[in-house]
Amino acid sequence: MFKKYLIKNIFIYSPIMTEFSLFIPSQLKLFAGELNSAVWNWAAAESRKFFEDSDWQELVFIKLRNILVHAGRNVPYWRRIFREIGFNPQKFKNFEDFQKLPVITRKKLKKIPIEELIAKNISKKYFIQAATSGSTAEPLKFFQDGKIILLRRLFLFYELNYPNFRDGPFLLIGLQTIRHLNGLGYQVGGHKLEDDNWRIKIFYPNIRSFRPRYILSTPSYLKRFIFFCQRDGFTVDRLAGVFCYGEHFGEEERRSVEAFLGCPAYAVYGSQECSLIASQCAKYNYHVAPWMNYVEIIDDNDKPVSRGVLGRIVITSLMNETMPFIRYQLGDLGRLSSGKCLCGNSSPIIEIEGRIVGNIEFSDGTAFPLYPILQYLADHYSSEIKQFQIEQMSKFRLIFRYIPMYTGQSLDFERVMTEYLNSIVRNRMDIKMEVIDYIFPNQNGKTPIFIKR
Numbered sequence: 001m002f003k004k005y006l007i008k009n010i011f012i013y014s015p016i017m018t019e020f021s022l023f024i025p026s027q028l029k030l031f032a033g034e035l036n037s038a039v040w041n042w043a044a045a046e047s048r049k050f051f052e053d054s055d056w057q058e059l060v061f062i063k064l065r066n067i068l069v070h071a072g073r074n075v076p077y078w079r080r081i082f083r084e085i086g087f088n089p090q091k092f093k094n095f096e097d098f099q100k101l102p103v104i105t106r107k108k109l110k111k112i113p114i115e116e117l118i119a120k121n122i123s124k125k126y127f128i129q130a131a132t133s134g135s136t137a138e139p140l141k142f143f144q145d146g147k148i149i150l151l152r153r154l155f156l157f158y159e160l161n162y163p164n165f166r167d168g169p170f171l172l173i174g175l176q177t178i179r180h181l182n183g184l185g186y187q188v189g190g191h192k193l194e195d196d197n198w199r200i201k202i203f204y205p206n207i208r209s210f211r212p213r214y215i216l217s218t219p220s221y222l223k224r225f226i227f228f229c230q231r232d233g234f235t236v237d238r239l240a241g242v243f244c245y246g247e248h249f250g251e252e253e254r255r256s257v258e259a260f261l262g263c264p265a266y267a268v269y270g271s272q273e274c275s276l277i278a279s280q281c282a283k284y285n286y287h288v289a290p291w292m293n294y295v296e297i298i299d300d301n302d303k304p305v306s307r308g309v310l311g312r313i314v315i316t317s318l319m320n321e322t323m324p325f326i327r328y329q330l331g332d333l334g335r336l337s338s339g340k341c342l343c344g345n346s347s348p349i350i351e352i353e354g355r356i357v358g359n360i361e362f363s364d365g366t367a368f369p370l371y372p373i374l375q376y377l378a379d380h381y382s383s384e385i386k387q388f389q390i391e392q393m394s395k396f397r398l399i400f401r402y403i404p405m406y407t408g409q410s411l412d413f414e415r416v417m418t419e420y421l422n423s424i425v426r427n428r429m430d431i432k433m434e435v436i437d438y439i440f441p442n443q444n445g446k447t448p449i450f451i452k453r
Contacts (some may be wrong), residue, residue, distance in 0.1 A: 004050055008059050010043040011291040012066075051346050056290045063318040064294050065092050070119070071324045077116040078326065098327075103302045103314055105329045106140050107386070110405075118143060122322050128179075131378035132272035139382035140273075143323040148275050149179050160214075160243060171212035174221045175245055177272070177375065186210045190221035193228055194366050204234050211238065215261070218246040219253055220359050220369045226260050231365075239263040245270070246371070248352065254284075269352055273325050274315045278350050281343040288336075288348040293317055295350060296327070297336055307338040310353070358450050362428050363395040370450050376420065384413060389439050391451040398425065401434045 047055075068089035071078035082089065087100055109117070118127070126146040131139065170185030173193070181187075186206065192198055215236075217225065222244060229235065242257055242265035249267035257265045266280040274293050278286040288295050297311040298304055305311040313332045317325045333353035341349055359367040370390070377388065388402040400417060414433040421431050 003046065004055060007043045007047050007050070008055070008062075010039060011047075011059055012062055047347075048345050053346060053348070056347055060290050060294050060318070061095070063291065064098065064316065065089065067316070067318055067321070067324055068092055068098075068326070070321055071326060074119040074121045075117065075324055076120070077112055078324065080116075099304060101327050103298065103327045103329050104325075106331075109140060109142075110382075110386070114141075114143075118323050119321055127322050130177075130272050131375065131382055139378040139385055139388075141378070141382045142273060144272075144275075145320045145322040147321075148319050168214060169210055169212045171207065171210065171215045173215065173217035173225055174369075174371065175216060175218070178245055181216065181245075184216070186212065190218065190224070190369055191372055193221065193224050194368065199228060200232065204232070207236060212236070213238065213240045215239065215242045217242070217244060218369075218371065219244050219249050219267075220247060220371065222257060223253070224359060224367055224369070226257065227367075230260070236261065241266065243268065269350070271315070271330055273320075273328065274317045274330075275319065277315060278352075281341060281345055283341055283343045285337075285341045285343070285349045286352060287341065287345050288350050290347055292319055295336070295348070297334060305335075307336045310335045313350075313352070358452060360390075360392055360398065360425070360429075361395060361452075362425070364428070368424050373421075373424070374449065381413070387439055389449060389451065391453070393453050396429055397432070398429045399432045399434060401436050401439065403436060403439065 069092075072082045072089045073079070081087075081102065085100060085102075087097070092098070122145075128144040128146050128149065129141065130144045131141045168185050172181060172185055172187035174190030175181050175187070176189065188203065192203070215222070215225075222242065239261050241263050242261060244265065244267040249265070254265050254267075264282075266282075266284065267286075268276065268280070269278040269286050270276045276289050276292050277295065278288045280286055294316040296304055296314040296316075297309070298314050299311050310333055313330050313334045315325065315328050315330060317328070335351050337349040337351055339349065340346070359369050361367045373390070377385065384405050386403040386405050388400065391399045391401070393399060398421065400421065402413075404413070418431055418433060425431065
């Protein structure tokens with residue numbers, strides 16, 4: 001069918017279309033961007049009507065082969081790995097061949113020189129340095145592909161329109177590190193919610209003036225926003241929906257948000273390293289974005305599990321050519337569903353165990369979100385810390401546990417980190433630093449970043 005063929009090629013060649021738009025005269029860039037967006041939005045909408053599971057499989061296979069060929073030619077680390085195991089991406093025939101490749105973790109990546117992980121044929125102007133701590137609390141610096149930021153802007157149709165969101169106005173609380181959302185609407189730093197004076201005199205009046213239809217935030221910031229709205233007696237009128245990024249958004253939490261704000265609430269599942277992985281539809285199912293990533297669920301022996309079976313989520317980015325993430329273990333647990341969604345979207349459904357972060361809560365009723373602390377550690381200590389964990393023993397005591405990358409660095413790091421944490425808690429808590437050899441996972445097999453007693 002010609003329409004299917006056309007849609008598949010739009011998905012396959014969208015990065016090239018986006019890259020081409022960067023080189024055209026500036027007076028044509030706006031037109032090119034709007035044309036790109038219109039073409040892609042059409043393809044995304046039509047794929048819901050015509051695509052079956054086999055069509056998505058074919059699309060993923062083509063894009064997977066392309067990224068493997070690129071990595072084998074241009075990325076020293078993957079070229080060496082392919083040679084060592086006798087894997088020829090040019091002769092890549094099926095997904096079983098792909099499973100011969102090793103699963104890679106943050107711990108492994110941190111031991112590999114960054115020069116061996118980046119493509120030698122990509123212009124440095126496309127390299128965007130980023131950092132993450134994520135589900136496993138192992139800080140990692142890496143490079144995003146600049147083209148992905150532009151593509152995610154186009155893919156907002158998928159992220160926001162699948163749950164039937166329309167044009168704004170949008171209120172964004174936090175999310176400054178999610179670059180493709182910058183400039184989308186009225187955006188404020190999530191930590192500013194704790195400032196009573198700013199909230200009452202500036203934030204609430206701006207909301208009344210801006211009259212947002214949708215709120216985009218993290219679950220932690222959203223929880224604090226609702227807490228202060230309730231405490232301050234403030235209500236947001238005419239909201240049509242809420243969309244959450246960055247953390248697991250549980251059923252109980254969703255119902256609480258919907259009950260207070262009076263509108264449906266949905267979420268995106270993704271990571272800094274691999275960008276968009278899945279997005280919730282109007283039926284609250286997470287649909288995988290097959291043109292962005294190839295998703296596998298594996299067992300403890302790195303073998304694929306059947307649909308419906310819980311396992312470790314492993315991602316291969318089909319878009320990041322600057323620093324390819326191939327069979328990359330996120331640290332999350334999930335399962336691919338064998339059922340079909342009533343929303344009509346035929347892309348695979350993934351059920352996620354999730355990643356829960358939260359807030360440090362103080363005895364005076366205020367709180368501080370974990371995300372700025374995680375970003376601080378990722379930005380400044382990704383090469384000094386193997387792993388860390390924060391435990392709030394009470395509203396008066398905080399423990400910071402960490403595994404140093406090297407011996408002999410503990411005293412200086414502890415001094416700087418204690419000063420940083422004290423600047424946050426402002427003498428409201430006793431802070432204790434602990435050097436440890438191992439952080440034990442919880443009963444769900446995940447290593448929590450934050451524990452609250």
